[in-house]
Amino acid sequence: MKSRRQFLKISSLSAAGLVFGGGLLETFADNLLKSNQSYFKGPYDFTRTPTYCEVCFWKCAGWVHKDENGRIKKIIGNDDDPNCNGRFCPRGTGGVGMYFDEDRLKTPLIRTDERGKQSFREATWDEAFDYIAAKMNKIKEEHGPECTALFTHGSGGKYFGNLLKGFGSNNIAAPSYAQCRGPREVAFIATFGQGINSPENTDIRDTKCLVLIGSHLGENMHNGQVQEMSDAIDKGTTIITVDPRFSTVASKSKYWLPIKPSTDMALLLSWMNVIISEGLYDKEYIEKYAFGFEELKAHVQSFTPEWAYGITTIKPQQIRDTAREMAHAAPAVIVHPGRHVTWYGDDTQRLRAVAILNALLGSWGRRGGFYNPAKASVPHFHLPDFPTPNKDWRAAMGGKYKLADLALASGVCEATIPSPEMSCSIKGWIVNGTNLINTLPDQKKTIAAIQALDLLVVVDTMPMEITGYADVVLPECTYLERYDSLRISQGRVPSIALRMPAVDPLYNTKPAFWMARELAKKLDLLQYFPFETIEEEIDWELKQVGSSLEEMQRIGVKLMDREVDDLYFGEDEDVEFYTNTGKIELYSTALEGEGFDPMPVFTQHPEPSEGFYRLIYGRAPMHTFSRTANNPNLTDLMDENTVWVNPKVAKEWGLKNDQYVYLENQDGVISDFKIKVRVTERIRWDSVYMVHGFGHADKRLTRAFGKGVSDTQMITNVMLDPIMGGTGMRGNFVTFRFDNKKTEV
Numbered sequence: 063m064k065s066r067r068q069f070l071k072i073s074s075l076s077a078a079g080l081v082f083g084g085g086l087l088e089t090f091a092d093n094l095l096k097s098n099q100s101y102f103k104g105p106y107d108f109t110r111t112p113t114y115c116e117v118c119f120w121k122c123a124g125w126v127h128k129d130e131n132g133r134i135k136k137i138i139g140n141d142d143d144p145n146c147n148g149r150f151c152p153r154g155t156g157g158v159g160m161y162f163d164e165d166r167l168k169t170p171l172i173r174t175d176e177r178g179k180q181s182f183r184e185a186t187w188d189e190a191f192d193y194i195a196a197k198m199n200k201i202k203e204e205h206g207p208e209c210t211a212l213f214t215h216g217s218g219g220k221y222f223g224n225l226l227k228g229f230g231s232n233n234i235a236a237p238s239y240a241q242c243r244g245p246r247e248v249a250f251i252a253t254f255g256q257g258i259n260s261p262e263n264t265d266i267r268d269t270k271c272l273v274l275i276g277s278h279l280g281e282n283m284h285n286g287q288v289q290e291m292s293d294a295i296d297k298g299t300t301i302i303t304v305d306p307r308f309s310t311v312a313s314k315s316k317y318w319l320p321i322k323p324s325t326d327m328a329l330l331l332s333w334m335n336v337i338i339s340e341g342l343y344d345k346e347y348i349e350k351y352a353f354g355f356e357e358l359k360a361h362v363q364s365f366t367p368e369w370a371y372g373i374t375t376i377k378p379q380q381i382r383d384t385a386r387e388m389a390h391a392a393p394a395v396i397v398h399p400g401r402h403v404t405w406y407g408d409d410t411q412r413l414r415a416v417a418i419l420n421a422l423l424g425s426w427g428r429r430g431g432f433y434n435p436a437k438a439s440v441p442h443f444h445l446p447d448f449p450t451p452n453k454d455w456r457a458a459m460g461g462k463y464k465l466a467d468l469a470l471a472s473g474v475c476e477a478t479i480p481s482p483e484m485s486c487s488i489k490g491w492i493v494n495g496t497n498l499i500n501t502l503p504d505q506k507k508t509i510a511a512i513q514a515l516d517l518l519v520v521v522d523t524m525p526m527e528i529t530g531y532a533d534v535v536l537p538e539c540t541y542l543e544r545y546d547s548l549r550i551s552q553g554r555v556p557s558i559a560l561r562m563p564a565v566d567p568l569y570n571t572k573p574a575f576w577m578a579r580e581l582a583k584k585l586d587l588l589q590y591f592p593f594e595t596i597e598e599e600i601d602w603e604l605k606q607v608g609s610s611l612e613e614m615q616r617i618g619v620k621l622m623d624r625e626v627d628d629l630y631f632g633e634d635e636d637v638e639f640y641t642n643t644g645k646i647e648l649y650s651t652a653l654e655g656e657g658f659d660p661m662p663v664f665t666q667h668p669e670p671s672e673g674f675y676r677l678i679y680g681r682a683p684m685h686t687f688s689r690t691a692n693n694p695n696l697t698d699l700m701d702e703n704t705v706w707v708n709p710k711v712a713k714e715w716g717l718k719n720d721q722y723v724y725l726e727n728q729d730g731v732i733s734d735f736k737i738k739v740r741v742t743e744r745i746r747w748d749s750v751y752m753v754h755g756f757g758h759a760d761k762r763l764t765r766a767f768g769k770g771v772s773d774t775q776m777i778t779n780v781m782l783d784p785i786m787g788g789t790g791m792r793g794n795f796v797t798f799r800f801d802n803k804k805t806e807v
């Protein structure tokens with residue numbers, strides 16, 4: 063294997079061998095200008111360039127530092143950035159590994175054998191774009207432009223999005239909705255008329271009581287929240303953790319409620335029962351702002367802690383104590399809405415229960431509860447109108463899921479599989495920055511959709527599983543080698559952050575902006591790309607808000623003023639909520655209007671049968687999904703996942719710590735690879751736990767291939783949320799095997 067030092071020699075930057083500073087600065091800038099047409103405006107300190115992190119979607123802003131030879135040394139947080147306060151998490155610090163990873167995609171590829179076989183030939187960019195444009199035009203002629211779709215997660219989405227919209231389709235979806243936070247957004251919009259979004263508007267900094275229901279902050283390393291939580295813990299804030307697993311944060315909590323998985327709704331309803339029956343709710347707040355209190359009161363009357371005990375296994379006294387603890391802290395209390403909430407199919411209703419509980423405690427709009435976030439309004443250059451598509455994914459799905467406020471990645475996938483009910487199924491996908499094979503549950507379905515396509519284009523930095531199915535692979539340079547659209551985050555203070563290249567792209571890789579624009583040329587859509595370079599576009603945008611590219615290159619992050627001083631509700635303020643009634647809807651008229659329960663009800667979910675255990679999953683602090691699975695810096699810290707098994711279960715099966723086993727799920731799917739057993743009291747006996755993002759099946763990922771088990775492979779039962787189409791993934795059960803031979807039937 064090449065050492066990193068040797069590897070770096072290929073970079074034109076270090077090949078230039080320049081020592082910069084002083085008089086050499088301009089030569090250096092000239093060189094950069096020639097080599098990648100960067101739009102640098104000097105003079106400034108080239109040893110430190112601004113970026114925002116692409117390792118997860120918290121998008122912390124930081125500085126990339128280089129040594130005197132122009133080699134990347136480290137990334138550190140930008141002190142002015144509210145998302146990170148100058149500190150990166152371990153993944154962000156290890157992000158440079160994405161640049162150094164010698165398994166990266168290096169040049170455009172065109173498939174030579176059937177999909178999934180991973181056989182490609184190298185191609186020029188021009189050939190690749192010609193191929194794509196010809197196929198897209200053919201789809202347009204034969205089926206209409208709306209039979210194309212974009213899946214995207216991460217920065218380049220804006221440009222591929224404009225390309226697709228200009229082409230005539232608005233099937234644009236991200237797995238961060240129907241596989242992640244979708245139910246939360248729909249539930250909070252139904253209740254408060256406003257979603258949570260990202261970064262979450264939880265006022266953890268000033269909270270007195272933080273309730274985490276399956277949200278595993280600390281392992282979920284979303285930076286700002288984790289920092290605020292750890293400060294809060296130091297200040298003695300009460301933490302209540304509800305988790306079938308003794309998570310890292312459970313160990314810092316005053317109360318750990320090891321709930322029986324899938325029964326959270328019962329706990330939430332009984333908390334409401336205690337808070338209402340003991341008169342602990344915020345009467346003034348409810349009186350002034352809420353709609354449907356009497357209905358809710360009647361609805362939860364029978365959901366006593368004794369009732370919930372039988373379902374959740376949480377003792378009635380603990381339910382009462384924790385409810386009182388929350389009420390005592392109110393309104394500086396947060397019943398945290400979580401983020402990855404697609405669990406059991408009734409997720410929108412569970413998150414409605416979370417929202418209602420917050421309303422009863424009066425925490426929405428209050429200090430230490432949920433603040434009102436602000437976002438910088440940065441004008442975009444006015445583009446010509448996009449053509450109106452004849453239909454979209456929703457129409458293809460028969461108009462279901464009216465309350466979903468964004469497209470469903472799983473819905474677009476579904477609309478690709480030809481079926482008699484569908485007049486046109488989707489024929490072409492562009493997939494940017496999302497490894498759909500490991501991201502969408504029910505891999506068989508994802509692959510069936512892919513096999514029905516006329517065109518699959520994948521834009522990625524790594525040879526992830528999804529690239530193995532592509533007709534054309536377009537290698538993007540990493541975030542350290544490119545500009546991207548500005549980061550415009552919501553927060554207490556509106557902020558913008560710049561990402562610019564710290565170094566030239568290695569190999570024959572290019573940024574998304576360039577790819578989308580080159581494709582636009584081939585498709586005659588250049589009117590949607592009025593700027594020749596992204597630098598010009600960013601500079602134009604920045605100038606509309608009194609900044610410039612040159613300023614942002616120097617400072618990286620700019621804080622703006624809030625337009626109105628409305629972080630919290632004022633004393634006795636009249637507030638109108640964006641709901642049908644203009645009130646906080648404890649009783650949801652929107653859900654009722656669509657034929658759903660206006661107040662959350664408890665549903666009993668299937669339990670594992672004898673010898674099977676519920677598969678639950680989560681995050682490790684040093685990895686982000688499969689994004690980091692092959693990152694040399696982070697695999698050094700953790701290179702495989704383990705399966706957590708309760709000692710009682712281990713004894714029954716004769717399992718020992720560190721022993722490798724295969725898993726088999728309820729549908730007879732056996733894991734491709736084996737996984738190490740971790741025997742621990744920290745998991746309930748009815749469940750097993752693993753970290754998502756491992757068990758990679760693409761051999762081109764030399765560090766990640768075959769390491770651990772992919773939870774996605776085991777998730778074949780999808781519990782669909784009838785309200786918004788979220789894909790509940792925790793209704794899968796696994797058992798242990800000592801080989802992976804398929805039993806003959």
Ligand SMILES: Nc1nc2c(c(=O)[nH]1)N[C@H]1C(S)=C(S)[C@@H](COP(=O)(O)OP(=O)(O)OC[C@H]3O[C@@H](n4cnc5c(=O)[nH]c(N)nc54)[C@H](O)[C@@H]3O)O[C@H]1N2
Nearest residue numbers: 215242402495496497501521522524526687688689754774
């Ligand atoms: N089984 C299971 N499924 C899940 C989850 C789970 O916990 N378990 N979690 C769900 C959640 S919460 C979410 S948000 C989604 C996330 O789903 P995804 O966003 O699809 O996550 P990844 O699998 O990391 O895929 C990211 C892809 O982007 C590529 N990439 C990284 N950097 C760049 C870049 O700069 N440019 C380009 N073009 N590509 C890049 C990576 O190589 C990788 O192929 O998954 C959901 N699906």
Ligand SMILES: Nc1nc2c(c(=O)[nH]1)N[C@H]1C(S)=C(S)[C@@H](COP(=O)(O)OP(=O)(O)OC[C@H]3O[C@@H](n4cnc5c(=O)[nH]c(N)nc54)[C@H](O)[C@@H]3O)O[C@H]1N2
Nearest residue numbers: 276277278282283307323324401402680682683685686687
């Ligand atoms: N390090 C790191 N941090 C990340 C990410 C990452 O990949 N790596 N991804 C980010 C993203 S996109 C997201 S969406 C978030 C997701 O992070 P969160 O929203 O915090 O968590 P989840 O993945 O929903 O939940 C995981 C926890 O739920 C518990 N759990 C399982 N079943 C149940 C149940 O029935 N009831 C209850 N109460 N708990 C249960 C598990 O034991 C585990 O502790 O993390 C974000 N932060």
Ligand code: SF4
Nearest residue numbers: 115118121122151154
């Ligand atoms: S939380 Fe960590 S990985 Fe995510 S953007 Fe921030 S530094 Fe990067």
Ligand SMILES: [Mo]
Nearest residue numbers: 238242243402
């Ligand atoms: Mo997510």
